[in-house]
Amino acid sequence: MKNIYTWAAQPAKRTLTVADLKVAKGKKKFTQVTANSNEEADAAENAGFDMIICQAKNVLKVREGSKHLFLTASLILNQYVTNEDILRGAFKALENGADAVMTPRSMDVVEMLTKEDIPVMGHLGLVPRKSTSVGGMRAIGKTSNEAFELFQKFKRLEDAGAFSAECEVIPENVMGEISKRTNIVTVSLGAGRNADVMYLFMEDICGDSENPPRHAKAYGNILKLRKQIKLERIKALKAFKKDSMTGKFPGKKQSSNLSKKEF
Secondary structure (H helix, E strand, C coil), X not given: CEEEECCCCCEEEECCCHHHHHHHCCCCCEEEEECCCHHHHHHHHHCCCCEEEEEHHHHHHHHHHCCCCEEEEECCCCCCXXXXXXXXXXXXXXXXXXXXXXXXXXXXXXXXXXXXXXXXEEEEECCHHHHHHHXXXXXXXXXXXXXXXXXXXXXXXXXXXXXXXXXXXXXXHHHHHHHHCCCCXXXXXXXXXXXXXXXXXXXXXXXXXXXXXXXCCCCCCHHHHHHHHHHHHHHHHHHHHHHHHHCCCCCHHHCCCCCCCCC
């Protein structure tokens, strides 16, 4: 556990720092999962995860659940639009307890943030919100030319000062070769085993998705439990209504009366 000062100038302890991740690149694997509630963050910490990522607006409640895990705050595209929005959002997320921010924006935006010493995770490969530009939801780097263009983007991200990148839906062998040739800490989301950090969404790991992506693997079945809870709720409500209509509710245990004498 490392002693740090947060961006709010408060002492804290972290299982990892940016420096630790950079030193461990290519030598040690880490794990990351989304967490957007205190319950999810608590589960990730208790499960022994190394890193968590949340929407920037959720940092405070995520920190309630996990005091020590390395936390990245995602600056959602349509929520942080202008440079001022992005910079203010980044500083607020860090003040609230994040250790880094993630942005899928331009290299200029990344450089703007890193010039302020803000640890930045970029987003390369498939960026779903920008998928129309590449012909839809598909792997990026499927041809030699596209793979080389992707590598060049990694180098530009490196030059912009990012310490890490979310690498989404990239062929495994391409990801492996790129990761060996960049000092960027590579976070694989559907990019195979050859990155530095293995990453999936909480709902995909826990089996809480109706239509999980191909790269996901469920290790639980929370969706089944949610459906059972829904059925149990409806069953209970129907039983209450039936008893209310037939006079069975409330019964003696749920009611009180004056004594006969007092009445």
